[in-house]
Amino acid sequence: MARGSKPDRGEVQLFTVSYDDGSISSNRKVPISQIDPYNQESSIRAILEAQDLEIAERSGRPRPNIKSVDKVRKSKRS
Numbered sequence: 001m002a003r004g005s006k007p008d009r010g011e012v013q014l015f016t017v018s019y020d021d022g023s024i025s026s027n028r029k030v031p032i033s034q035i036d037p038y039n040q041e042s043s044i045r046a047i048l049e050a051q052d053l054e055i056a057e058r059s060g061r062p063r064p065n066i067k068s069v070d071k072v073r074k075s076k077r078s
Contacts, residue, residue, distance in 0.1 A: 014072035017048055019064040027072060045069055 012029040019025070028048060036043035045066060052063040 013044075015044065015048065016070045016072055017066055018068045018070075020067050021064040023064065041069075 011032045013032055013035070015028045015030060017025045017028050028051065030044055030047050034043070034047055048066060048069060052066070056063045
């Protein structure tokens with residue numbers, strides 16, 4: 001029996017998130033379909049904050065406030 005392919009989860013954009021306490025979270029995934037094309041920065045931050053809230057609820061530890069969000073650029077590997 002052949003293996004099934006991975007389910008289609010849609011396209012995502014990766015971001016590096018810096019927090020007020022100096023910590024960094026790399027390669028955070030944001031679905032492109034959820035990003036508001038007219039207000040990208042605010043919608044990306046809102047999505048990441050919602051993810052942080054869910055992480056905090058599951059772990060029982062609050063996440064620090066987001067200081068900055070940077071888009072991850074694809075590297076050219078040879």
